[in-house]
Structures are given as structure tokens and as C-alpha cells.
Amino acid sequence: MxxxxxxxxxxxxxxxxxxxxxxxxxxxxxxxxxxxxxxxxxxxxxxxxxxxxxxxxxxxxxxxxxxxxxxxxxxxxxxxxxxxxxxxxxxxxxxxxxxxxxxxxxxxxxxxxxxxxxxxxxxxxxxxxxxxxxxxxxxxxxxxxxxxxxxxxxxxxxxxxxxxxxxxxxxxxxxxxxxxxxxIPDQTLKLETSDHIQILSINAESTTRDSKWVEIPLTEVDWTLSVKKPDTLNTNTMNAFFMFVFFIFFFTHMVYTFVEELLVRREEKKQKALIEKQKIDFVGTLAASTAHEIKNPLTGIKGLIQLLVEKHTEEQDQFYYSVIMKEIERINSIVSEFLILGKPMARKLTTYDVRSIIAELRPIIESEARHFKMEVAWNVVKEPIWVRCTKDQLKQIILNTAKNGFEAMKDGELLSIRIYHENGHAKIDIIDIGQGLNEKDIDKVFEPFYTSKKEGTGLGLFVCKRIIESFDGTIELASKPLIGTTVTISLPLLTNHP
Structure with a gap:
């Protein structure tokens, strides 16, 4: 085939x-x-x-x-x-x-x-x-x-x-x-009277039945001068034709090679995408099944720890229990990412004003900023910005992105969050002034299991992208080393809202 x-x-x-x-x-x-x-x-x-x-x-x-x-x-x-x-x-x-x-x-x-x-x-x-x-x-x-x-x-x-x-x-x-x-040497001609009597001919031996003639009447006498057309096919003509054929053959071969290369690359890209999809599907299925098995005993462990917290009120015990609870929450967060990775996004969307979601997130993000010893600058438009989304998932995306920005910066630096609308889309910009990324790493950040953190799973931004795409939106990242990173979330803006 x-x-x-x-x-x-x-x-x-x-x-x-x-x-x-x-x-x-x-x-x-x-x-x-x-x-x-x-x-x-x-x-x-x-x-x-x-x-x-x-x-x-x-x-x-x-x-x-x-x-x-x-x-x-x-x-x-x-x-x-x-x-x-x-x-x-x-x-x-x-x-x-x-x-x-x-x-x-x-x-x-x-x-x-x-x-x-x-x-x-x-x-x-x-x-x-x-x-x-x-x-x-x-x-x-x-x-x-x-x-x-x-x-x-x-x-x-x-x-x-x-x-x-x-x-x-x-x-x-x-x-x-x-x-x-x-x-004019080597030219063939003949001169005839009006009665078709030939009175002069030159190089007549070169004529054939297929020879073509040009007839020219004389002005001084009613005679006809006939001059033979030169042969139409000669070496120069054939050389020109063969040169043209060679050039077209060479050019079309170049085009064919170029097209074949494009087809091969496209096929390789399709194969690579198919393999990646199969890999993600396989890993997702495996992760989802494993995550369910982990989540069930994890819920039991969390309940028992809460009982122990109530039973043992000593300060030292409370400290240990708090550490255990934080680790359980961390495990639960990772398991939740695996669950999202393994199942298709459910499109049960509701209409929300992005400003209301930000208002609910603002205390949490500012608390995280105090924890990381950072500052947060807010720039939110006054008019409502209506979109269709799942509120909890969008809150989680914004919170995770803001947390990534805090982790990329040093103490005392500023994280900027900007909410606005442009060209029929609601825009959420989260801007940090951290270390930034190299150009070659920008295209990889949304790939599964790619991470630059020691303790990261490499699923955070991949899951964010899948969720945003389920809202018919996009998430883009622009970054320069030592300057910072800008994450832009774009969702379709609703003109007809409740």
C-alpha cells in the first residue's frame, strides 16, 4: 500500500x-x-x-x-x-x-x-x-x-x-x-514565370516533397520568387528541448522529494501523537485505577488520624498529627490529578462572573503569598465578565498557577494578577518575575510528566490545559530567563448573561 x-x-x-x-x-x-x-x-x-x-x-x-x-x-x-x-x-x-x-x-x-x-x-x-x-x-x-x-x-x-x-x-x-x-549562401530558391516555367534554381537538390516555400512576387515582372524555409528541426532545437526536459525533471524531483519529506514528517508526527495519546490513555487508565485504590484507604487513614487528633491533645502529638495531615492532603492532591488524567473531562458547565471567582480566591492567594513572603497586585475590571466553566476547577487552576509563580520568585517579589476582556474573550494573566524558562522548555511545560521541580509530578499544567480546553478556552505561557513568566488563561466571553 x-x-x-x-x-x-x-x-x-x-x-x-x-x-x-x-x-x-x-x-x-x-x-x-x-x-x-x-x-x-x-x-x-x-x-x-x-x-x-x-x-x-x-x-x-x-x-x-x-x-x-x-x-x-x-x-x-x-x-x-x-x-x-x-x-x-x-x-x-x-x-x-x-x-x-x-x-x-x-x-x-x-x-x-x-x-x-x-x-x-x-x-x-x-x-x-x-x-x-x-x-x-x-x-x-x-x-x-x-x-x-x-x-x-x-x-x-x-x-x-x-x-x-x-x-x-x-x-x-x-x-x-x-x-x-x-x-546569402546555402539558401534554396527558384524563380518561375507566370506560366510556371522555371528559369532559375539554386540548391534545388536539397528540396523534398515536404519542403515548405515562401513565395515573393517581383515588382518589375510578373514572376514569382520562391524561397525554401530552413528545416524546422536542428541540433540547437533538440538541445533546447532536452535542456528544458532535464530542468523540469530536476525541478519536479526536488518538489517530489520535498513533498515526500513533508509527508514523512507528517506521518511521523501523527504516529508520535498517536503513541503519546496511547501512552497517556494507558497511563491515565492505570493511574485512575491505582488512584481509586489509594484514595479509599487514604480516606480511612485520614479519618483515623482525625480521631487521634481529638484523643491526644498534647502539643507534641498535635504537631505530628498536623504533619501527617498535610502529607495526606498532598497525597490526596496528587491522586486527584491522576484521576483527572485518567478520565475525560465532564462538560457540566455553569455561567459565572470571573470577578466572583477571583473574589473567593483572593483571601486564599493572599494567604499563600504571606506564607511565601510575597506580594500580590490585583488589577480587575469593574464590569462583569461572564464565562461558562466549572467553578471549582477554574479556582484550582488559578490557585495552582499562582502557587507556581510564588515558588519561582524570591522573598519580597511581586506577583501580578490581571482580569480583563479582549476580542470577545475573558483573560486572566498571572505574572511572576521569577527565573523564567528557556525557549526550548516552554513547549514542554504542558506535556505530561514534564517538571522542573524536585517534588513535582509533571501533571499540574497538563491537567490545567485539559480542563481549560474542556471550557473551549486556551492556556498559554510566555517566559524569558531571569525576567519572569506570564500565564494567560483565555475563555469565551458571554455577551448574553443572566
């Missing part, structure tokens, strides 16, 4: 929190990683987009500017070829530059192998004539001399802004690929 209880505790404190928190953290980590990968791919795509748009935009502006000056060279083959070569040499991105007729056929250019080829489709020609601006050819990418390229062309306009030809440049994709690799 104990092993089963420990397993359930371990499951609740260690296993379940570890499992739940690990799942929550993993989902949070996965979400953060996906967001980070998305942002990283978008950032890389923005860099690539800026470069590609820049290349296309710059080429368009350059061709438009050159087309204005190229109209004067129309049909002058030699000058045209020199111009094409010069344009090509000004930028390493150009694979070739060509003069195109209105039909889209190359008339001259930097590569004679492409003379008289259709390099522009009719749809592109019509679009350029209408807009009178440079455009990107939407035809398929061509391959020439190992160069992959795409075409950008601008209409050559006369003074009446009528097109009579086109200036076309082939942009080298291999050169663009090198630049893109330099900008």
Missing part, C-alpha cells in the same frame, strides 16, 4: 507535469521555430527580390536610354554592331545584345549565330508598342554557348514615337546565380 501511494505521488508530481509541460514547451518551440524560419525565408526572399528587381529595372532603363540614341544608327550595320558590342561589354550580366526588327527577328548583334532568329514573340512586340516602354520577354529561356538567360527589350522610336525596331539584351542567369549565392 505504501509503495502504491509513493507511485501515485510520483506520477502526480513528476511524470504528469513533466509530460504535460514537455508537450506545451515542444508546441511553443515548434511554433517559435516555424515563425523564425518564416521570417528568415521572407528576409532572404526580400534580399533576392531587391537584387532581381534591380537587375531588371536597371536593364530596362539602360535599354530605354540607349534606344533613343540608337534610332540614328538604324540600317548602318557596322556602327550597329559596334554599338551592340559596346553595350555588352559595359555590363557582365549581358550574354548578348541585339537589334531586332518589327517582326521580332534579330538583324544584328553580338552573336552572329542568332542572326535572323525570332527572339521576341508577337504578344511581347504588341505589348511594347502599346506601352512604348522596355519589357521582359515572356518566352521560354534560351540556351546559348552554355549561358542560361532571359530577354529584356526596348522599342526604338523615331521622332514621331513610332517603333521601327527593338534593342534586346540577354541577361545571364549564371551570373545572377553567383551573385545570389554570395548575398
Amino acid at each position: 505504501k509503495i502504491r501511494h509513493k507511485f501515485k505521488t510520483y506520477l502526480l508530481i513528476v511524470i504528469l507535469p513533466l509530460f504535460i509541460l514537455s508537450i506545451i514547451y515542444w508546441l511553443h518551440l515548434e511554433n517559435s521555430i516555424q515563425k523564425e524560419r518564416q521570417e528568415q525565408a521572407e528576409w532572404a526572399g526580400s534580399v533576392y527580390q531587391e537584387y532581381i528587381d534591380q537587375v531588371i529595372g536597371e536593364t530596362k532603363k539602360k535599354l530605354e536610354l540607349l534606344s533613343l540614341s540608337s534610332s540614328v544608327l538604324y540600317m548602318e550595320d557596322e556602327k550597329t554592331e559596334h554599338l551592340m558590342e559596346w553595350i555588352k561589354d559595359t555590363d557582365p550580366r549581358y550574354a548578348g545584345v541585339y537589334w531586332i526588327s518589327m517582326d521580332g527577328v534579330s538583324l544584328s548583334g553580338t552573336n552572329k549565330n542568332l542572326y535572323h532568329y525570332y527572339l521576341i514573340e508577337q504578344d511581347d512586340i504588341n505589348r511594347a508598342i502599346v506601352t512604348q516602354r522596355a519589357a521582359v520577354a515572356e518566352g521560354k529561356a534560351l540556351n546559348n554557348s552554355g549561358f542560361n538567360y532571359f530577354s529584356i527589350f526596348a522599342p526604338i522610336l523615331d521622332h514621331e514615337k513610332k517603333a521601327h525596331g527593338f534593342l534586346l539584351a540577354h541577361i545571364r542567369l549564371d551570373h545572377m546565380e553567383k551573385i545570389l549565392n554570395i548575398l
Whole structure:
């Protein structure tokens, strides 16, 4: 049963929190990683987009500017070829530059192998004539001399802004690929036309069917740039996850150890309390039965001594008899404490004014004070203080407590007794200025059989506590060495009294 209880505790404190928190953290980590990968791919795509748009935009502006000056060279083959070569040499991105007729056929250019080829489709020609601006050819990418390229062309306009030809440049994709690799190494991307024709790809071998892409449209042309998101699971991610799991496992184990320690201590405390109760019950039962056996012959002895007192009136005999009677009374007091220890407190309570009980006790306490050569100071409120108790038992508690105070002080010192009410409770403070107690001994004074007196039984304060608790009250002790001790009896105050 104990092993089963420990397993359930371990499951609740260690296993379940570890499992739940690990799942929550993993989902949070996965979400953060996906967001980070998305942002990283978008950032890389923005860099690539800026470069590609820049290349296309710059080429368009350059061709438009050159087309204005190229109209004067129309049909002058030699000058045209020199111009094409010069344009090509000004930028390493150009694979070739060509003069195109209105039909889209190359008339001259930097590569004679492409003379008289259709390099522009009719749809592109019509679009350029209408807009009178440079455009990107939407035809398929061509391959020439190992160069992959795409075409950008601008209409050559006369003074009446009528097109009579086109200036076309082939942009080298291999050169663009090198630049893109330099900008962000090891990134995977692909560039597709609006017809889903792929004209450029980098690190395509690293893609799989599960690869995720971020698509970024270009502003200069109706193409789509796709950038692959980096893998979501890497060593750093797993290290972070395992570190978190280890920390949670370590923390929950600490909590489990702490809880187990508390449970063990609580169980030990319960066991100790149970053992103490059993011990007190056993001793009480034994004491009660023994006390009854002692009390009966003690009553007979006391009666016989009283007869002898009456019969033998000599002073010496009277002295001996008085000593015997005092010892019998002492034995009777001890036996009475054992009887209280052995039986439960009877709750036959009556309503009393604490001041009336104190008034009855005052002569007895002052007599005890004269016997011990002490002084007593009284501080009693004027208004009635009503409580429910057993008068004789409360008188005995106050008297015993006052007597303890006398025994703790030296000749001529003062015992203070204060009667008042506070926070709905009647309070009785009995204050001495004796030797006091150490802090470690204060908690023991109400334990049975604990005493600091040579002739004490250790039952006095224990019995007092049981009686006061039967009145629904409390008795507390505050003490400091060489300063004194304060015993405070607190009983519920009755607001509705006779």
C-alpha cells in the first residue's frame, strides 16, 4: 500500500507535469521555430527580390536610354554592331545584345549565330508598342554557348514615337546565380514565370516533397520568387528541448522529494501523537485505577488520624498529627490529578462572573503569598465578565498557577494578577518575575510528566490545559530567563448573561 501511494505521488508530481509541460514547451518551440524560419525565408526572399528587381529595372532603363540614341544608327550595320558590342561589354550580366526588327527577328548583334532568329514573340512586340516602354520577354529561356538567360527589350522610336525596331539584351542567369549565392549562401530558391516555367534554381537538390516555400512576387515582372524555409528541426532545437526536459525533471524531483519529506514528517508526527495519546490513555487508565485504590484507604487513614487528633491533645502529638495531615492532603492532591488524567473531562458547565471567582480566591492567594513572603497586585475590571466553566476547577487552576509563580520568585517579589476582556474573550494573566524558562522548555511545560521541580509530578499544567480546553478556552505561557513568566488563561466571553 505504501509503495502504491509513493507511485501515485510520483506520477502526480513528476511524470504528469513533466509530460504535460514537455508537450506545451515542444508546441511553443515548434511554433517559435516555424515563425523564425518564416521570417528568415521572407528576409532572404526580400534580399533576392531587391537584387532581381534591380537587375531588371536597371536593364530596362539602360535599354530605354540607349534606344533613343540608337534610332540614328538604324540600317548602318557596322556602327550597329559596334554599338551592340559596346553595350555588352559595359555590363557582365549581358550574354548578348541585339537589334531586332518589327517582326521580332534579330538583324544584328553580338552573336552572329542568332542572326535572323525570332527572339521576341508577337504578344511581347504588341505589348511594347502599346506601352512604348522596355519589357521582359515572356518566352521560354534560351540556351546559348552554355549561358542560361532571359530577354529584356526596348522599342526604338523615331521622332514621331513610332517603333521601327527593338534593342534586346540577354541577361545571364549564371551570373545572377553567383551573385545570389554570395548575398546569402546555402539558401534554396527558384524563380518561375507566370506560366510556371522555371528559369532559375539554386540548391534545388536539397528540396523534398515536404519542403515548405515562401513565395515573393517581383515588382518589375510578373514572376514569382520562391524561397525554401530552413528545416524546422536542428541540433540547437533538440538541445533546447532536452535542456528544458532535464530542468523540469530536476525541478519536479526536488518538489517530489520535498513533498515526500513533508509527508514523512507528517506521518511521523501523527504516529508520535498517536503513541503519546496511547501512552497517556494507558497511563491515565492505570493511574485512575491505582488512584481509586489509594484514595479509599487514604480516606480511612485520614479519618483515623482525625480521631487521634481529638484523643491526644498534647502539643507534641498535635504537631505530628498536623504533619501527617498535610502529607495526606498532598497525597490526596496528587491522586486527584491522576484521576483527572485518567478520565475525560465532564462538560457540566455553569455561567459565572470571573470577578466572583477571583473574589473567593483572593483571601486564599493572599494567604499563600504571606506564607511565601510575597506580594500580590490585583488589577480587575469593574464590569462583569461572564464565562461558562466549572467553578471549582477554574479556582484550582488559578490557585495552582499562582502557587507556581510564588515558588519561582524570591522573598519580597511581586506577583501580578490581571482580569480583563479582549476580542470577545475573558483573560486572566498571572505574572511572576521569577527565573523564567528557556525557549526550548516552554513547549514542554504542558506535556505530561514534564517538571522542573524536585517534588513535582509533571501533571499540574497538563491537567490545567485539559480542563481549560474542556471550557473551549486556551492556556498559554510566555517566559524569558531571569525576567519572569506570564500565564494567560483565555475563555469565551458571554455577551448574553443572566
